[in-house]
Amino acid sequence: MQRRSYFLNTSALLGFIFLYLPMISLVIYSFNKSKLVTVWGGWSLQWYVELFNNDEIMSAAMLSLKIAFVAASLSVVLGVMAGFALTRMGRFRGKMVLSGWISAPLVMPDVITGLSLLLLFVTLENLFGWPSGRGAMTIIIAHTTFCMAYVAVIVQSRLTDMDESLEEAAMDLGAKPFTLFFLVTLPLIAPAIISGWLLAFTLSLDDLVIASFVAGPGNSTLPMIIFSKVRLGVTPEINALATLMILIVAIGVVAAMYQMRRREKQEIKPDA
């Protein structure tokens, strides 16, 4: 094997340390026996046990998972539609606005997104009486709006890469547009849809800022609970919780990447 330069080795190592050291210390301390977060008192699983016995945290976790699931599914439907509109419709009026709006949530500060959604919900409630109050529903809507942007971008890039003659071939062989979509297009963009869903799921699970704006009383998501608890001082229980969240998110991200890779390998490269 070719020898790599010391410089590259060192930079890679520094990068890894910078990214993963905080997480590693958190994972290690989640197995700490001591009640004091910063003092090592030997290995133990007691904080995990306490975590699962804590009803407040567990119900917040369930709520977060539920919201993430629904928001991810909705964003996939809307994101796929937006992705199609952007790649397949050619030039149409409002395309600039749509593509701008698609990338806006990717760069917009969460505080602004959250605030604007809160204002929208309040106005809607005053005008139409819906949504009555804020809760899981408003969080789902808020998460869908920013998650679908990510899905749309992923689907769009997948569709751009796709050979359009595949769809023409299907039509040529007698597939009507509906059959064509389900038998050819959908299977081909499935990896993008799956990884889009997983990404949306983890984004929703992670979100604190937007949820804080649009959540109502008694509808705190997991990150909100963690944040409020940390303000009163970090308990080892939170470390255990955070470790589990890292695990879930990592699984989601790795699965999303694996999905993309697996299908890419099947693509026929020219001169392969």
Place this chain on the structure above:
Amino acid sequence: MTTAEHPAQTESQTDTAVNPLTAPAPELWRDPNAKPFVVFDGITKEFGDFTAVDNISLDIYKRELFCLLGGSGSGKSTLLRMLAGFEQPTSGRILIDGVDMSGIPPWNRPVNMMFQSYALFPHLSVEKNVAFGLRREGMADGDVKRRVQEILDMVQMGHLAKRKPHQLSGGQRQRVALARSLVKRPKLLLLDEPLGALDKKLREETQFELMNIQEELGVTFIVVTHDQEEAMTLATRIGVMNQGEIVQVGEPHDIYEYPNSRFVASFIGSVNMFEGVVTVDEVDHVIIDSAEAGGLLRVDHGISCAPNQKVHVALRPEKITLSHDKPDQDVNCMFGKVEDIAYMGNMSIFRIRLANGKEVRVTQPNYARDIKGKFTWGDMVYLHWEVDSSVVLTV
């Protein structure tokens, strides 16, 4: 394989009555009463302010292997895509077997296409790719299996039926794509640069295979290609396209030996072109005074032109003979210096510079092993040819 049970062939029983395996394609285009199978009737296609296809009218007959030949941007692919239904003509009509195709979507046309990229569905196995079209017809399971097996055996891909497209080589993919486009037994098969991605040896094999399949199944083929060699070998007739127009339609021999314009003459094969003025114009010959050729040129066919009209004489490199001794003729004779020789194995290409600076290409077959030594760099040689070797072009 048995051809007797093909439903598609029951409608063309006159064809099957004469043994379809050996009968040459009937040369219907020579029969003024023959009914054309595909008709382009004043087809124009515009993309914005760009005219891709410009008022083309063309008849193609049953069991032909028609080649649309042209450079990139000549409109040949657009013409094919309009036939398949992927594009709608801006004006004009397309008839297939007497039926007007306007408004008929691709999935309802009696046409199948083999794509340049092959367009095999990457998520389906070879078998399922080929079965795709039959399934859309709602054909029974057993019949689908039988038909798929049959056609895969025909293209010698039966043993790889379970593979996915990415596990196949380029040549194998091409066979699968061909099988998939033939399995529905279309009346008309469209092939977009079918041999483009193959290496030379594989191309030659596949060319003959295509011709066999075409004769065996009695399907009408329309092939789009930019490769003139491919067109010459495959086609019953060639339509040469340039800038959205068909400039000449004819059998390969006619296109090569009797091009109707300078464009066709230089697009198909290589050619030497001499500008000159007509001095004698009789029914059976013309004599042209060409400063470029440095002498008089005599061609054994009459043309209709104004006196003293400027014309071009087109002369193929292989029709010129080289000699050291002065030939016994005072027309169709030139004298020049060998500037360059390219040895190609089966023949040699000579570049000869005339006294007036004009460069002439000559190819000579290497009929003996060291023919190369006969004419060498710097030699002064005579070039001469017969009166029936060249053609006069007025446009």
